[in-house]
Amino acid sequence: MAEMNLRQALSKGLREALDNNDNVFLMGEDIGLYGGPYAVTKDLYKDYGPEKIIDTPIAESGFVGAAIGSSMTGMKPIVEIMTINFSLLAIDQIVNHAAKMHYMSDGQLSVPMIIRTVTGAGGRLAATHSQSFEGWYASVPGLKVVAPSNPNDALGLLRSSLNDNNPIIFVEHSMLYGVTGEVPEPYYETPIGLPKVIQEGTDLTIIAWSGMIPVAQDVELKLKEENISCELIDIRTLNPIDFELIFESVKKTNKVVILDEYWETGSFGAYISSVIQENCFDYLDAPISVVNSMNIPMPYSAELEDQVVPNTKRVLEKIKNKIGL
């Protein structure tokens, strides 16, 4: 076991990929000489050189499309889009091209690539720089979406993504890079699609991913003080999802709250909720609650931002008022 933070786990995974597969290369804005906007690729340029670590112009649609094309010839590009907000400039390439190529060619062509990008709020970056679009991408057949919340999963999911022959949206939350944890020394992979129970409990199932995991953990601690035992599930992957593990938990606790940093309307959390109620209706003792960001473009002011995103206080209120715990 080695203790490291999420940033270091990703860096380790990227180095492994570069070392083990000659067709792997990285590209993105300021990932090289600058050291990476969030320092995930720090020193890679020095160690692997400009052929492997490509600093791109600010041209998201262009370089994402180029990555797609290169992957169709057998390359394995790992693209970094600085944040998920800027992925909107490349959304045509991602949704209309990467996601469709394999299907429309009936399997003749494949797009084995990874798009790493940064999601979420918390940086006081205001309305255009604080969004959580992973749920959008998860809704598109042909794309896989992973969103690790800790170093162990980050490395394991990065390895699985490398071995997958589909376009993968690899979502990192800007507030989680410093999260530390144990990472096993022997090689392991974390399967894409498998949620994980990160805390066992009996009274309430809390489902979350990515930046909402720390909030879920805080809520779990607060409820423990009131002798309420929570089961915490990190879904880790948004598409695909193996729901069986979630159903098992719901059948045990009979109550569910889902945390989703996206806005209320059209949230991925609401989709999870609908799947649960359709499959576990008879086991539910209370309505399923979803806690989202308020339906407000993110204000800059820190005091406002902290209230707009799902926070412990708002989650606890909802658990009391809607679920009745």
Add this chain to the structure above:
Amino acid sequence: MDKETAKKYLFDMIKIRQFEEACGRMYMQGKIKGFLHLYIGEEAIAVGSISELSKDDYIITHYRDHGHALARGMDPNKAMAELYGKVDGTSRGKGGSMHLFDSDLNFMGGHAIVGGHLPIAVGIALGIKKQKRKGLVMCYFGDGAVNEGEFHESMNLAALWDLPIIFYLENNQYGMGTHVKRSSANPEMLYKFADLYGMPSTKIDGMDVITVRDSAREAIEKIRKGGGPLLIEAMTYRFRGHSMADPSEYRENEEVQQWQKEKDPIELFKDYCYTNNILTEQETNQINGEVKTLIKECLEFAENSPLPDMSVAEDKIYNTNN
């Protein structure tokens, strides 16, 4: 140049410089948060070009927007309060440093998606033309933005529709940590993109406020006489990091120091004023002092302004004035 104009230019450039220096300090103290992009080193562009605009003209710019806003006459108190996230800010604390707006001044915003405001600038020019209004659009953006498709789409639309717009490229030679030589295939020739759209363009020294003024004046006159869109590329340099989070490992310290020593737009203009007996050192010192007071006041104003509450956050998502 007459004394009054020289005083005004110097005052405005020093105002931007000191405002930005204060922002940098307040960021370190945690009063200003998020991304903060300082305009230090590039003051001559905003002051020299915006001073040539009239009230009817529009300005739209990117996230490095404090300089343009102040040169246009935005109240520094309100700008600073916005940066503090306070209720007396230009957007009551909802926009922050990258998103300053003042519709009374036709200041259509700082915009933080690189290249995103260029098509909007075209649309504003289209609105002016269709309504047969006076005025033109001054649209500022960086060397990084020319690599986005939106730049090229906008240039073509503006030329095709013959719109009253000046594309103002502030070439500070870096997009974050990437030098233009590493991001553009033909880095010395960015202004020549205009040729392909049949648009006139020039490349100027953006550190010399008089050169900036003259080229802006010429471009504006052309448009006022019924001419179509133009592009100006002003060569400049940012003395500070891209934002406050910049590790600054992509350029040599000597490079920065050399620009600061040889091309500081404020020092160059002071020298010009001394050499031509337009201003005395005593007069420039006095301007310095006046600005100092102004900046002190705007920090106090921002400090004392209340924080917005949730009713502010929930307000203006939709226009309810239907």
